[in-house]
Amino acid sequence: MNSLTYDLTLAGLAVGSAAALTGIGLIVTYRATGVLNLAHGALAMVCAYLLRQLTVEWGWPLWLAAAVTLLVVAPALGLVLDRAVFRPLEGDTVPALVASLGVFVLLIGLATLLWGTGARADAPELLPEDPWIQLATAVLLALGVAAVTRWTRLGRELRAVVDNRSLAVLSGIDAGRVSAAGWAFGTVTAGLTGVLLAPQLRLDPYGLPLLVMEVMAVAVAARMRSLPLAVGVALAVAVAQSQLTRLHPEGAAQPLVQAVGSNLFAVALLVAALGLPAVRASGEAPVPATAPRARLRPRDGTPVRDPRGAAPGDAGAGQAARAVRGAPAVPLPLVAGILFLLPLGFAGSDLHTSIQVPALAVILLSLVVVTGRGGQISLGQAAYAGLGALLTAQFSPHMPNLSALLCAVLVIAPLGLLTGWPAIRRRGLALALTTLAISLLVSRFVLEQPYALEGLVPDRPAGFSGDRAYYALELALLALAALTVRALRRGRYGRALAAIRDHEQGAAAAGVPVPALKLTAFVTGAALAALGGGMLTMGVRAFDPGAFDPVRGLLWFAAIVVLGSDSVIAAMAGAALLVGLDAGTQGGWAAAVIGVLAVATGRVPVLRNGLLPALGLGAHSPAPSFRARMPSGGSTLAPVSSSPVPGRGGHLARVAGRGRTVAGRAGPRAPDGARPLLPAVLGRSALGVPPARRAWGSRAGKRSPHAGDAHLAGDVLHVRNLTAGYGRHTVLRDVSLDVPQAQVTALVGPNGAGKSTLFHCLAGTLRPRAGAVRLGERDITRLPAHARTRLGIARTFQQLAVFPSLTVAENVQVGAEQTASGAATGRALRLFQLDRLADAPAAGLPTATLRRLELARALATEPHTLLLDEPTAGLDPAETEALIRVLRALAADGMALLVIEHDRELVAELADTVHTLELPS
Numbered sequence: 001m002n003s004l005t006y007d008l009t010l011a012g013l014a015v016g017s018a019a020a021l022t023g024i025g026l027i028v029t030y031r032a033t034g035v036l037n038l039a040h041g042a043l044a045m046v047c048a049y050l051l052r053q054l055t056v057e058w059g060w061p062l063w064l065a066a067a068v069t070l071l072v073v074a075p076a077l078g079l080v081l082d083r084a085v086f087r088p089l090e091g092d093t094v095p096a097l098v099a100s101l102g103v104f105v106l107l108i109g110l111a112t113l114l115w116g117t118g119a120r121a122d123a124p125e126l127l128p129e130d131p132w133i134q135l136a137t138a139v140l141l142a143l144g145v146a147a148v149t150r151w152t153r154l155g156r157e158l159r160a161v162v163d164n165r166s167l168a169v170l171s172g173i174d175a176g177r178v179s180a181a182g183w184a185f186g187t188v189t190a191g192l193t194g195v196l197l198a199p200q201l202r203l204d205p206y207g208l209p210l211l212v213m214e215v216m217a218v219a220v221a222a223r224m225r226s227l228p229l230a231v232g233v234a235l236a237v238a239v240a241q242s243q244l245t246r247l248h249p250e251g252a253a254q255p256l257v258q259a260v261g262s263n264l265f266a267v268a269l270l271v272a273a274l275g276l277p278a279v280r281a282s283g284e285a286p287v288p289a290t291a292p293r294a295r296l297r298p299r300d301g302t303p304v305r306d307p308r309g310a311a312p313g314d315a316g317a318g319q320a321a322r323a324v325r326g327a328p329a330v331p332l333p334l335v336a337g338i339l340f341l342l343p344l345g346f347a348g349s350d351l352h353t354s355i356q357v358p359a360l361a362v363i364l365l366s367l368v369v370v371t372g373r374g375g376q377i378s379l380g381q382a383a384y385a386g387l388g389a390l391l392t393a394q395f396s397p398h399m400p401n402l403s404a405l406l407c408a409v410l411v412i413a414p415l416g417l418l419t420g421w422p423a424i425r426r427r428g429l430a431l432a433l434t435t436l437a438i439s440l441l442v443s444r445f446v447l448e449q450p451y452a453l454e455g456l457v458p459d460r461p462a463g464f465s466g467d468r469a470y471y472a473l474e475l476a477l478l479a480l481a482a483l484t485v486r487a488l489r490r491g492r493y494g495r496a497l498a499a500i501r502d503h504e505q506g507a508a509a510a511g512v513p514v515p516a517l518k519l520t521a522f523v524t525g526a527a528l529a530a531l532g533g534g535m536l537t538m539g540v541r542a543f544d545p546g547a548f549d550p551v552r553g554l555l556w557f558a559a560i561v562v563l564g565s566d567s568v569i570a571a572m573a574g575a576a577l578l579v580g581l582d583a584g585t586q587g588g589w590a591a592a593v594i595g596v597l598a599v600a601t602g603r604v605p606v607l608r609n610g611l612l613p614a615l616g617l618g619a620h621s622p623a624p625s626f627r628a629r630m631p632s633g634g635s636t637l638a639p640v641s642s643s644p645v646p647g648r649g650g651h652l653a654r655v656a657g658r659g660r661t662v663a664g665r666a667g668p669r670a671p672d673g674a675r676p677l678l679p680a681v682l683g684r685s686a687l688g689v690p691p692a693r694r695a696w697g698s699r700a701g702k703r704s705p706h707a708g709d710a711h712l713a714g715d716v717l718h719v720r721n722l723t724a725g726y727g728r729h730t731v732l733r734d735v736s737l738d739v740p741q742a743q744v745t746a747l748v749g750p751n752g753a754g755k756s757t758l759f760h761c762l763a764g765t766l767r768p769r770a771g772a773v774r775l776g777e778r779d780i781t782r783l784p785a786h787a788r789t790r791l792g793i794a795r796t797f798q799q800l801a802v803f804p805s806l807t808v809a810e811n812v813q814v815g816a817e818q819t820a821s822g823a824a825t826g827r828a829l830r831l832f833q834l835d836r837l838a839d840a841p842a843a844g845l846p847t848a849t850l851r852r853l854e855l856a857r858a859l860a861t862e863p864h865t866l867l868l869d870e871p872t873a874g875l876d877p878a879e880t881e882a883l884i885r886v887l888r889a890l891a892a893d894g895m896a897l898l899v900i901e902h903d904r905e906l907v908a909e910l911a912d913t914v915h916t917l918e919l920p921s
């Protein structure tokens with residue numbers, strides 16, 4: 001190895017050791033608490049500042065200052081975070097993510113207030129510059145953690161908590177102690193990272209936290225699990241980054257190579273985050289269990305509570321919700337409008353500062369669309385705002401300035417696919433990290449490049465060069481943007497977006513084209529952010545990449561979430577707050593205030609929907625803005641075998657397993673047996689609507705790929721030799737099944753046998769590894785869920801999939817308007833006697849009502865095949881009996897029903913054919 005290679009390797013090892021420390025700290029905290037601590041870098045920065053304060057400012061000896069910083073203050077900070085912030089959020093991934101962002105911006109705000117924004121170059125060196133010593137520190141720490149995990153009681157407890165927290169608690173383990181230890185250790189490693197890195201960098205409140213955030217790549221690449229892998233990735237990336245500095249290509253490639261050379265961790269973060277869904281699918285990271293889902297889950301019929309405190313029960317919940325939703329005494333948009341007009345009366349620097357407010361409000365509106373309405377975490381809006389600003393500035397010498405702004409918006413809008421595309425398959429943490437990485441890369445590779453900055457002096461449009469005139473123009477653009485966002489939040493598009501936010505799989509099951517809508521939300525968001533960015537840069541007549549730094553993006557995200565992410569007013573208030581608090585002071589107040597509010601969400605649950613909605617201000621939905629779920633999680637399962645199981649009323653059949661074929665399937669039960677029940681459930685006398693035969697039966701022929709009565713007489717849905725599973729676990733092997741028309745087919749089997757998995761394959765939420773699903777002759781194996789709904793296959797879920805932020809009528813409408821005529825909504829509501837509750841929000845309704853609602857939504861899509869996963873869960877005997885009547889009536893009417901049910905008596909009463917899935921013996 002020549003001496004240059006050796007020197008660069010050593011330099012890389014020094015940085016890699018600090019990165020390895022970060023990885024170790026993040027992994028230990030994550031394993032112990034389930035929280036990916038986005039504030040790790042901010043904690044590192046605070047510890048570095050503290051050490052500098054104690055030594056440089058107050059003259060303490062280094063050893064004493066280091067001991068106090070790393071052994072007293074850092075662990076104490078970790079314990080405070082555990083008790084005060086994260087413990088109340090246990091298990092809620094997304095609120096914990098927001099809280100850790102809150103801690104991030106709070107610490108940055110406090111550091112700015114205490115130490116200013118100027119960079120310090122005199123941070124003390126704790127360890128000698130020798131990279132081997134730093135590397136030895138990281139390796140020793142990793143070995144120490146491994147030893148503690150393996151051989152101590154705390155380690156055993158940690159492993160138990162990681163495996164199954166509730167079980168660990170039940171067996172007497174103090175999970176609180178484990179998470180406290182995790183936080184304390186994580187903060188000490190953060191502190192160590194900070195004090196090691198600070199002398200090598202300029203110490204300022206923004207740089208170090210952001211750098212450490214990039215370094216999260218090593219923990220993510222190690223799947224938040226393997227310490228050796230994290231250390232290895234840290235060293236490899238750092239050494240590679242260091243070696244890249246040797247390359248000096250000529251011409252256009254030079255800035256690119258240089259940018260890669262100094263941002264390899266950011267690139268690694270994107271690559272690692274893009275690989276994250278695979279981790280989640282195998283149950284690695286819990287998907288957010290947000291409040292509404294918990295409310296909708298009881299299986300014992302307990303009424304669920306309205307998130308705004310409305311009394312449970314149909315009418316009560318509806319009234320209370322309407323009371324909260326009702327228009328405030330003074331129309332809020334009017335008040336906001338007047339307040340925004342006030343700066344027109346300002347002069348001088350006040351007016352000049354105010355110019356930033358409408359522009360920032362437009363940027364925040366982009367988050368209302370993507371995050372508030374669409375429920376997608378986007379930490380990358382700063383990138384679109386920056387690109388909008390950059391392009392506006394670059395176009396402005398070549399065309400009228402307003403046209404430059406418009407062109408920039410049009411060019412940037414499709415770039416929304418950059419974050420929209422990953423969002424199709426990612427949620428929660430994975431999406432947060434991906435969008436953050438994209439924002440980092442855009443900032444480093446485009447906005448901060450010298451070629452992007454040269455000679456950019458954007459000007460204001462002709463006729464609007466004065467501050468007052470320009471502010472008036474901004475107000476007009478803001479009003480336009482706000483009206484667009486309001487329009488998007490209403491109507492069919494708004495309902496569908498809200499459905500995705502509330503329950504993504506439920507939305508797809510209702511026929512909502514989830515990927516297309518997500519892309520539309522991101523594209524709209526990118527356009528709005530670009531517009532705001534362009535307005536900002538024209539307003540200040542300069543392009544400043546620092547104004548669109550990823551840290552700003554995190555602050556904007558935190559601000560809109562804590563104020564009310566689904567609220568136009570919150571965007572306006574947020575902009576005023578952010579600009580107003582930082583104007584005229586040394587800065588930092590806005591971050592500190594937003595940070596405090598974000599951190600408080602753990603302790604004050606009412607804040608989780610946002611401060612303004614909590615105060616009864618601003619349009620909002622009752623549900624928190626983030627929703628995501630996966631198919632039911634669980635343990636590994638061996639392949640399925642099959643054997644006949646006696647059914648009482650229904651005929652017996654079996655599912656083919658391990659290559660066996662279907663045997664013993666009998667013909668359908670005569671529909672006459674069910675037909676007399678029809679009028680009792682559906683008759684004109686009770687509900688004033690025609691029987692279901694007219695309502696749905698006629699659609700079956702129309703919808704089926706082979707229209708006509710001949711087709712109705714045969715099987716509709718066929719499963720052939722299906723093999724499916726999760727990750728490396730095979731759940732179903734070689735399963736075959738037919739779902740015939742005008743029959744109730746039941747699917748039974750022990751817990752974990754794979755019944756829901758089979759449903760997911762039929763409904764399109766899980767892609768089988770082998771085999772085929774056919775509708776008539778058409779192979780639909782690769783069709784997404786919403787497309788199958790549109791072909792007439794509707795489903796319900798084992799755990800209720802209702803959209804709590806929508807009313808009862810809107811829930812049903814979402815289904816009807818994707819596939820059927822408008823009249824289907826009214827028919828479905830009446831059929832399930834939900835018409836009197838039409839305007840009540842779904843949140844807060846009892847389980848039995850929600851089951852009816854889910855079924856009504858499924859039927860509103862006018863299906864010919866209905867897949868029901870434990871439809872009687874949570875129903876009392878009378879409700880179950882009524883449901884059975886409806887289901888038999890539907891079958892008698894020609895519909896194909898496939899029902900998962902555990903209650904064998906019920907199966908015997910309901911089913912014409914029973915299939916059983918069995919675990920292998």
Ligand SMILES: Nc1ncnc2c1ncn2[C@@H]1O[C@H](COP(=O)(O)OP(=O)(O)OP(=O)(O)O)[C@@H](O)[C@H]1O
Binds near residue numbers: 756
């Ligand atoms: N998303 C997932 N990731 C990993 N494993 C999963 C996932 N969903 C289900 N499993 C596992 O697949 C197996 C089959 O689960 P499935 O829910 O299909 O069974 P089931 O027969 O419907 O059970 P139950 O009657 O309890 O609902 C179980 O071992 C479960 O733990």
